[in-house]
Amino acid sequence: MSGVRTFISHYWGVLGILLLWQAWVSISGLNAIVLPSPLSVVADLVANPAIYAGNAGKTFLVAVLGLAFGLLAGVLLSLAAWTSRLLNGLLTPLGLIFSSIPVVALIPILARLLGYDMRTEIAIVAVAAFFPTFVFVGAGLKSRPPGSDDLFNVLGATPWQRLLRLVMPAAVPNMMVALRLTAPEAVLAAILAELLMGTSGLGFMFREAAGRFAMERAFGTSIIATITAVIVFGLFMAAERRVDALWK
Amino acid sequence: MTLQSEAVHRLVLGAVGVGLFLAIWQVIGTYRLAGMTWPPLTDVLAFIADPSKQGLFVRAMLASFASVALGYVVGILSGVAAAMLGQVLPIMRPGLDRLVAVIHAVPLVALAPVFMVLANRDLTPPAISALGVFYMIYVATTSGLKAASHTHRDLFTALGSSPTSRFLRLELPAALPALVSGMKLAIPVAFIGTIVGEWFGASRGLGLLMVSAMQNFQIPLLWSAVLIVTTASLALFGLMSLFERLVYGRFQ
Numbered sequence: 044m045s046g047v048r049t050f051i052s053h054y055w056g057v058l059g060i061l062l063l064w065q066a067w068v069s070i071s072g073l074n075a076i077v078l079p080s081p082l083s084v085v086a087d088l089v090a091n092p093a094i095y096a097g098n099a100g101k102t103f104l105v106a107v108l109g110l111a112f113g114l115l116a117g118v119l120l121s122l123a124a125w126t127s128r129l130l131n132g133l134l135t136p137l138g139l140i141f142s143s144i145p146v147v148a149l150i151p152i153l154a155r156l157l158g159y160d161m162r163t164e165i166a167i168v169a170v171a172a173f174f175p176t177f178v179f180v181g182a183g184l185k186s187r188p189p190g191s192d193d194l195f196n197v198l199g200a201t202p203w204q205r206l207l208r209l210v211m212p213a214a215v216p217n218m219m220v221a222l223r224l225t226a227p228e229a230v231l232a233a234i235l236a237e238l239l240m241g242t243s244g245l246g247f248m249f250r251e252a253a254g255r256f257a258m259e260r261a262f263g264t265s266i267i268a269t270i271t272a273v274i275v276f277g278l279f280m281a282a283e284r285r286v287d288a289l290w291k
Numbered sequence: 292m293t294l295q296s297e298a299v300h301r302l303v304l305g306a307v308g309v310g311l312f313l314a315i316w317q318v319i320g321t322y323r324l325a326g327m328t329w330p331p332l333t334d335v336l337a338f339i340a341d342p343s344k345q346g347l348f349v350r351a352m353l354a355s356f357a358s359v360a361l362g363y364v365v366g367i368l369s370g371v372a373a374a375m376l377g378q379v380l381p382i383m384r385p386g387l388d389r390l391v392a393v394i395h396a397v398p399l400v401a402l403a404p405v406f407m408v409l410a411n412r413d414l415t416p417p418a419i420s421a422l423g424v425f426y427m428i429y430v431a432t433t434s435g436l437k438a439a440s441h442t443h444r445d446l447f448t449a450l451g452s453s454p455t456s457r458f459l460r461l462e463l464p465a466a467l468p469a470l471v472s473g474m475k476l477a478i479p480v481a482f483i484g485t486i487v488g489e490w491f492g493a494s495r496g497l498g499l500l501m502v503s504a505m506q507n508f509q510i511p512l513l514w515s516a517v518l519i520v521t522t523a524s525l526a527l528f529g530l531m532s533l534f535e536r537l538v539y540g541r542f543q
Contacts, residue, residue: 052382056390132304137312143528144521145482151505152517155328231398235487238400239502249400253491258408265401272398 079259087259088266094248099267102244105161105233106226106275109168113229114222116169117176118214124177125184125210135181142174146228147235154240164236164244171232172225176218183217184210216290219283226279230272245271328510335518338511347500352519355416355496358485362420366481367474369421370428378436378462387429395426399484403491416488416496423480431473435466464542471538475531482524 051058065081088095124131150167157163187209195205237246245268252260313332318324320331338344373391377384399419406415439462447457489498497516504513 051386053385053389055386057386057393060390129304132301133308133311135308136305137308140309140525143479143525145479145486145524147483147486148501148517148520151501151513152328155505155508155510155513156325227395227398231400234398234400235490238490239505246400249403253404258404261404265397265404268401269397273396276396 079262083259084262084266088263095263095267098244098248098264099271101161102230102233102237102246102268103271103275105164105237105244106168106229106271109165109233110172110222110226110229110275110279112165113169113172113225114176114218117173117221118180118218120173121177121181121184121214122206122211124181131181134177138174138177138181142178146171146174147232150232150236150239154236159240159242161242163240164233164242167236168229168232171228172222175225176221179217179221179224180214183214186217187213212290216283216287219279219286223276223279223283226276227272230268230275234268330511330514334511335514339515339519344512344515348515348519351495351497351500351516352523354413354493355485355489355498355520356523358416358488358493358496359420359481362417362484363424363477363481365417366421366424366477367428370425370473371432371470373425374429374432374436377433378458388433391426391429394422399423399487400491403488406488406491413493415491416485416493416498419488420481420484423484424477427477427480428470428473431469431476432466435469435473436462438469439465467542468535468539471531471535475528475535478527478531479524482520486520 061081069080120134124134149170153167153170154163157166191209191213195209200208233244234246234249237244238250239246241247241250245264248264249261249268252258252264317332320329320334323329339348373387377387399422402419402422403415406418443461443465444457447461452460485496486498486501489496490502493499497520500516501513501520504510504516
C-alpha cells in the first residue's frame with residue numbers, strides 16, 4: 044500500500060500527462076493521422092522492432108563516437124593551453140564564447156563543409172562536446188589540491204612527472220562531469236544531424252515519418268530517442284560515479 | 292595593482308585570440324583552403340549588409356526572435372511558478388521533480404511531433420524553446436530557494452513572521468542569484484529550441500533560412516543566418532552575465 048502511495052507521489056506528473064494524452068484522443072475523437080493514441084504507438088513499436096533497434100543503434104554509435112573524439116580533442120587542447128600562458132590567454136575566451144553559443148546552429152554549416160555522411164555526423168557531435176570539455180578540463184587542470192605543487196617542487200619532480208602524476212589526475216573528475224553534461228546534447232546533435240542530412244538513424248526516422256504523416260512512427264521514434272538519450276546519459280553518469288569512487 | 296594588470300593582460304590576450312580566430316576565418320575563406328563552402332568573413336558581412344537582402348533577413352529575424360522571446364518568457368514564468376508550487380506545497384515536490392527530469396530526458400527534437408499535432412506549426416519553435424528554458428529555470432530556482440540559511444529561517448520564525456512574509460523577504464531574495472544564473476544559461480537554450488522547432492517545419496525564420504540555404508548551396512546566405520543567430524545569442528548572453536554580476540553583488 045505504501046509502495047503505491049510512494050509511486051503516485053513520485054509519478055503523478057508523468058501519469059497525469061499520459062492520462063491527459065489518452066483522454067484528449069478519446070474525447071476529441073481526433074483522427075489517428077493527427078494524434079495517435081499511446082496504445083497504437085506501442086503497437087507500432089512492437090510490430091517493427093528491427094527498424095527501431097537498427098536506427099537507434101546507429102544514433103547511439105554516432106553519439107558515443109562523437110563524444111569520444113570531442114573529449115579527446117578537448118583534453119589535448121586544454122593540455123596545450125595549460126603548458127603555455129600565451130595559448131591559455133588566447134584560447135580560453137574563445138572556448139568560453141563557443142561553449143555558450145547555440146551549437147546546433149553550426150550543424151548546417153558543418154554538413155555543407157564536410158559532406159553528407161556518417162563521419163560528418165560524428166564530427167558534429169564531437170564539435171558539440173568539444174567546447175564544454177575544453178572549458179571544464181581547463182578548469183580541472185588548474186584546481187590541484189592545495190600544497191601539492193610545493194610537494195612536487197620539494198621532491199624534485201620533472202615537468203613531465205608533474206603533468207602525468209599531478210595535473211592530469213586532478214582534471215579527471217572534471218572530465219567526467221563534462222562528459223555527463225554534454226551527453227544529452229550529443230544525442231540531440233546526432234539526431235538533428237541525421238534529421239537534416241537524412242542519411243539513417245533516429246533523426247532520419249523522424250524526417251521520414253513526418254514526411255508521410257505516419258504519426259505512430261514519429262511518436263514511437265520519440266520514445267526510442269528518449270530511451271537512447273537516457274541510456275547514454277546513464278552510462279556516463281555511472282562512469283562518473285565509478286571514477287569518483289576510485290579517485291577520492 | 293597586480294590584480295588589475297593581470298585582468299588587463301587577460302582581456303588583451305582574449306581580444307587577440309578572437310581577432311586571430313576571425314583572421315584565420317578570413318584567410319581560409321579567401322584562399323579557399325576548405326573548399327567553396329567556406330566563404331571569407333568579409334563576404335558574409337557584405338551579404339548581411341546588402342540592402343537587397345535586408346527584407347529577407349528582417350522578416351526571418353522578426354519571426355525567430357519573437358519565438359525566442361516568447362519561449363524565454365513563458366519558460367521563465369512557468370519554471371518559477373512550478374518551483375514555487377513545490378516550495379509552498381511540499382507534497383507536490385517529488386512528482387514535480389520526476390516530471391521535470393522526464394521532460395529533460397526527452398531530446399528536444401523528440402517533442403517536435405507532439406507540438407506539430409497539438410499546436411499550430413508556427414507555435415512549435417516557441418513551445419520547444421519554452422520547454423528547454425522551463426527545465427533550466429525550474430532547476431535553478433529550486434536550488435536557489437534552498438539557499439536561505441537555517442539560522443535566518445529560524446530567526447524569521449522566532450520573530451513571528453508568517454510563512455508568506457518569510458517567503459517574500461527571505462527565500463525569494465536568497466534565490467535571486469541562482470535564478471539569474473539560470474536565466475543566463477537559458478539564453479542559448481531558447482535559441483536552440485527555436486532553431487530546432489523551425490527545422491521541423493515553420494513557415495519562416497532564421498532556422499528555416501539555414502536549412503533551405505544548406506540544401507540549395509546558397510553558401511553566403513547559410514553562413515549569414517548562422518552568424519546572425521550566434522551573434523544575437525552571444526550578445527544576450529553577455530548582457531545577462533553583466534546583470535548576473537550586478538545581482539550577485541547586491542544579493543550575496
